[in-house]
Amino acid sequence: LLLAGGALLLFRMFMARRSPAPAAAAGPAPAAPAWMREAPVAAPAATFGHTPSPFPPGFDADGFARQALAQFRALQSAWDRGDRAALAAVMTPALYAEVTGTMKGGGWSVVNVGSVFPLLDAEVVDVATEGREHWASVRFHGTVREDGNPVAAPFDEQWNLVKPVDGSSGWLVAGIQQTMPAL
Numbered sequence: 126l127l128l129a130g131g132a133l134l135l136f137r138m139f140m141a142r143r144s145p146a147p148a149a150a151a152g153p154a155p156a157a158p159a160w161m162r163e164a165p166v167a168a169p170a171a172t173f174g175h176t177p178s179p180f181p182p183g184f185d186a187d188g189f190a191r192q193a194l195a196q197f198r199a200l201q202s203a204w205d206r207g208d209r210a211a212l213a214a215v216m217t218p219a220l221y222a223e224v225t226g227t228m229k230g231g232g233w234s235v236v237n238v239g240s241v242f243p244l245l246d247a248e249v250v251d252v253a254t255e256g257r258e259h260w261a262s263v264r265f266h267g268t269v270r271e272d273g274n275p276v277a278a279p280f281d282e283q284w285n286l287v288k289p290v291d292g293s294s295g296w297l298v299a300g301i302q303q304t305m306p307a308l
Contacts, residue, residue, distance in 0.1 A: 179251070186249040193263045193284070194247045200298070205239055217287065217299045243277050244268045250283060259288045261296070 180186055196215065203211035213221050244267035251262045263284050268277035281304040286296045 190247040217297045241270045261286045
């Protein structure tokens with residue numbers, strides 16, 4: 126029972142990772158905004174009545190979230206089709222190895238896979254530059270119907286994305302954290 130629960134958790138985690146790489150699947154991104162080319166500049170201190178943005182100057186959180194949603198849906202579709210090439214194109218090598226290990230281990234079947242997200246939203250949680258990498262965390266939440274089930278269940282997970290500062294690749298999904306609803 127524990128193994129089945131773990132396999133289900135991994136399956137849900139992998140399904141969510143399919144589209145979090147906003148620029149990777151679409152090829153090279155257009156000219157990157159300043160926050161992607163340089164280390165973020167410290168935000169000015171808060172002034173009375175004004176809360177500074179938690180994101181680097183010039184970062185378009187709404188636009189990033191919209192692109193992340195599109196990539197989520199594309200990655201979900203690739204998972205459902207068993208398209209390993211599409212998955213490899215938008216995941217870090219370590220995550221891809223973990224995902225394909227689940228596929229080989231019997232935790233994945235194209236025949237049994239099929240998720241519909243009647244409600245799906247994304248919000249950027251955090252953006253940072255650490256060393257030679259930009260990191261972004263995006264929370265996806267809403268409802269999901271899986272394997273033909275007519276009843277939608279709550280869905281909530283966070284994707285961690287990484288992109289080299291030098292722009293040598295687009296955004297790649299590096300990890301997924303799931304929030305399980307309380308029973």
